[in-house]
Amino acid sequence: MAGLCGLDSQYDAFLFASICETDQSNLSVLSLLARQDVDPWQEAARLTNLSKAQAIQSFAATISRSKSEQWSPSEAIVLAGRLIDLLPSHGRPSSAAPWAEDGIGGLTVWVVVGALFISIAISANNVRNSTKASGEPINVVSKTAQADTVTRSSSRIGTD
Numbered sequence: 001m002a003g004l005c006g007l008d009s010q011y012d013a014f015l016f017a018s019i020c021e022t023d024q025s026n027l028s029v030l031s032l033l034a035r036q037d038v039d040p041w042q043e044a045a046r047l048t049n050l051s052k053a054q055a056i057q058s059f060a061a062t063i064s065r066s067k068s069e070q071w072s073p074s075e076a077i078v079l080a081g082r083l084i085d086l087l088p089s090h091g092r093p094s095s096a097a098p099w100a101e102d103g104i105g106g107l108t109v110w111v112v113v114g115a116l117f118i119s120i121a122i123s124a125n126n127v128r129n130s131t132k133a134s135g136e137p138i139n140v141v142s143k144t145a146q147a148d149t150v151t152r153s154s155s156r157i158g159t160d
Contacts, residue, residue, distance in 0.1 A: 036066070048087045056084050
């Protein structure tokens with residue numbers, strides 16, 4: 001069991017996907033492959049390197065050989081197609097962000113973030129410069145509040 005720690009988790013969505021659920025048990029891809037004496041992670045890696053059509057055909061044959069359940073060839077192909085889509089090369093990996101599919105998408109995100117940062121910096125600089133140039137105090141609200149306080153306190157003089 002100590003060897004499980006270093007296993008590649010990119011195949012988890014595929015390996016732990018349910019093939020068949022009954023009242024008593026749940027048959028996962030991992031269980032199906034282990035029952036056939038096939039290393040699940042090696043098989044997932046092998047299927048990932050095949051074209052999608054080849055992977056579906058190969059995995060459908062594996063499903064058909066299962067002794068625990070009996071599927072017709074058409075059912076096995078449909079089931080294999082659904083499960084093969086969970087592999088990293090045949091569908092979107094579960095852990096990847098949508099913009100990380102290729103280098104161009106990732107670059108676009110960084111360009112947009114950089115442009116946003118630059119525009120915020122320029123905008124902040126313009127506000128600071130316009131405040132300095134006008135000679136107005138930066139904390140106008142405080143001056144107004146102080147004037148209001150003085151007015152209120154002077155209007156109360158002599159009312160006691």
